[in-house]
Amino acid sequence: MAQPQHSFLDWLGNHLFSCPFKANFGIDCPGCGLQRSVLALFKGDLIASFKFYPATIPLVFVVLFTIVHLKVDFKFGAQLIKIVFAGVAVIILINYIYKIYTHQLI
């Protein structure tokens, strides 16, 4: 039962969209690593997911929470979405600046 799932994830790992910016210029874009990170999250590897792209876990949380919020309509929902979303943006910026300084762009 677990075998086909595993192979499907492996297949997915070999068929990710390639970043056009990276393909043309050889430099990572601010979104590079997101797909690998989500894939690692599917495999249950939180630490690898964080290493590939630190903003994935809050981003996935925001997306799932928004779906629930639109159905259930929490009182604090909109506020929480705003805060987490701003946090995601800050994490992405910091991550990209950190990548530039530590020469991980290539």
Place this chain on the structure above:
Amino acid sequence: MSEEQETPQENKPIDLSKDQKPEPAPFQPWGNGPVTPPPFQQPPPFSQFGGGGFGQQNLPNATASLVLGILAIPACCFYGIFGLIFGVIAWILGAGDMKKYRFNPSLYTESSYKNAKAGKICGMIATILSALFIVMVILVIAGAIANPQMFDNFIKGLK
């Protein structure tokens, strides 16, 4: 998403017509006989949303604005163009709905107003991020075109 977007718009003309009918016998929206039908006609579209009080409607674009604003960040691939488009659309829809709510606060639910506000802010954040990325892309392209050799050296230096 398209369903959610359509239902309020379909509902709006009905609601307006209801609003126009009570005007001949104004200022007694709850006690009047002819006005009692609207609460019965309105619930079906709102059952999806779980919101909406008596005669209150969700803002038409609040959900779309929120969803687009959040999708704008994952969509920042492909030179940030999709992120910019989604972000700007979310910003415009959210701002328009906020204006609508301020124009007539009693007609719309407060939760949808909050959603529209969140969508607007998420759209703004995503727009700023995508704009930064696009500026960087333009700088890199300009640099690569203006001085290809220096660009190659720059890439080698990064390695």
